[in-house]
Amino acid sequence: MTEPAVAARLTRELASALKHEELEGFYQDLHRRPETAFAEHRTAAKLALRLRAAGFTVTEGVARTGVVGVLGNGDGPVVWLRGDMDALPVREETGLPYASAVDGVMHACGHDLHITWLAAAAEALAAGRGGWSGTLVVVGQPAEEAGGGAAAMVADGLHARFPRPDVLLGQHVAPGLAGFYPHTPGLTMSATDDIDVVVHGVGGHGSRPESTVDPVVTAAHIVTRLQTVVSREIAAKDSAVLTVGEFHAGTKPNIIPAEARLALNLRSQDPRVRERILAAVRRIVEGECAAAGCPVPPEVTVRPGGYPVTVNDAVLDGEIAAVHRELFGPESVFDFGPAMGSEDFSLLAPEGVPYDYWYVTSTPPDVWAAAPGEDLFEKFAAVPGNHSPLFAPDPSVLVPGVLTLVSAALSRLGG
Structure with a gap:
């Protein structure tokens, strides 16, 4: 484990190369062209292209449309970073200039952001190989939205074909005033x-x-x-x-x-x-x-294929939360408690491998301020959330969402 202050310092050094305009263009392109479960061909190809250009060995077609990139950098831990790719059968009503061009399909759960963060984090870590050692594995997962994508990747040999992880890390965009990074040790999703x-x-x-x-x-x-x-x-x-x-x-x-x-x-x-x-x-x-x-x-x-509870490793979550506090400030991280939402993220972790899953809040400040309610929970219930046709994350979270992944990975890779 790398100390929080060191991981935060290394992350800040890598952050200087991130270009908000480039990230925004990539994100908007994915948002305009959403693809549903196991049909994420264009999204997968774009992720694979960026990973190859960054020096990863890339395998496409894992569980039909999944992508796995492997970057070895000497001896050290194996860290997996995961992002999901699929969109939902929702007709977008945001009115955004980059709204979905596919009728009846929308990135209403923010997986376009997840892939943008994942690709940029992989590139940043590849460019900063001088500051860490080990193996980085990037997993672009299809069909999270009740499509059984994680189970399908495991059934297609994910755990046998690629380096076994020492830790699995992931995150999800969520409603809430942009600029916070909720962490919950132990049970976090249902x-x-x-x-x-x-x-x-x-x-x-x-x-x-x-x-x-x-x-x-x-x-x-x-x-x-x-x-x-x-x-x-x-x-x-x-x-x-x-x-x-x-x-x-x-x-x-x-x-x-x-x-x-x-x-x-x-x-x-x-x-x-x-x-x-x-x-x-x-x-x-x-x-x-x-x-x-x-x-x-x-x-x-x-129906077969239900999702299990998601239970973060409490020690691991505490360590990564500490890195995020060091990077973004102590007030930016809090425990929101277990959510009733569900994920198949945990199925990607081989038995006995710890994992951690946290959130990046994304509601634009003006939308948050205009929402009725006197406290956080009242406002949280009033703003558009995941799966809403009005869900529109603030572009200000593009760079921070990359940094959360980069800093978490650096905290586990060798120094």
């Missing part, structure tokens, strides 16, 4: 599961409901009843969220359909809580269908 429900009824004409078993009404009762699971079956000290995100039924107003489909999302932070909620979902669905007289039992399916 597990997530997607659940499909099929309610089987008896279809018929809208004028003769007595001859049917209406799955729409039954599914509506299920939706309402599910709202009591967290509020009435889970202890107040335990955090969980259960959301019904999809409700599909019917084809015409005067036809009672034969089935209704729901899609649920569960966020949890404790395996026992997760199992209790899953059991409650099955019980409620089966109970409502039985009460309605459905002719066939319902189907409740937990």
Whole structure:
């Protein structure tokens, strides 16, 4: 480990070569041309091109569109830096001059920023090889947005084909007044599961409901009843969220359909809580269908590929937080606590390898100042966040987001 003051000093030396205008151009280009999960061909090619130019040995096509760059620089630790590449099926409403040119697709979670930071950090560290020793591995991951990208890279031999990491590092852009770098030791993000429900009824004409078993009404009762699971079956000290995100039924107003489909999302932070909620979902669905007289039992399916909790190594997080305090000031780093959001980042770490994942806040100062609320949490809830069609990070975070990665890597590489 390199001392925080030394890592910060080396980072400041490398920062002088960063050009905000160049970073902004690269970022805006990625933002204009977003690509969804496992379709990030253009984004991957641009990352690969920059890594090769910086001296990395680059492998493309890992898990279809993933990119891995390796830069050896003598004996020392192996440090992995990860950034995700995929965009979301969201129609952008920011009105930015560089808004998405792809209808219905947007970088609404900031992965365009992540790749900009990753590419620039890799270039800066490559240019500053005289100040560190070891091996730097840069991972451009596809399909983070519930696409199973991390698991797919591991299945494609990520851990066998490339140097085993001593540490895995990553970060995420987040809402909040630009200029802060939240760190949470231990549990920092929740597990997530997607659940499909099929309610089987008896279809018929809208004028003769007595001859049917209406799955729409039954599914509506299920939706309402599910709202009591967290509020009435889970202890107040335990955090969980259960959301019904999809409700599909019917084809015409005067036809009672034969089935209704729901899609649920569960966020949890404790395996026992997760199992209790899953059991409650099955019980409620089966109970409502039985009460309605459905002719066939319902189907409740937990989709494979859910994401686990993200648990930062507490010691490692404390050390990197110390570097960021040294670099940006003691007031810039704080513990926001565990979030209900989920990530597949931790799946990239081989068993036993510590990892750390932190945030870079990005709300423009004028947007933050105009947001209603008297304290941080009220304002945080009022500004556009990740997955919003209005999410527009302040370009002022371009250079700082590079420096957070560079300084974290330098703190772990050999001196």
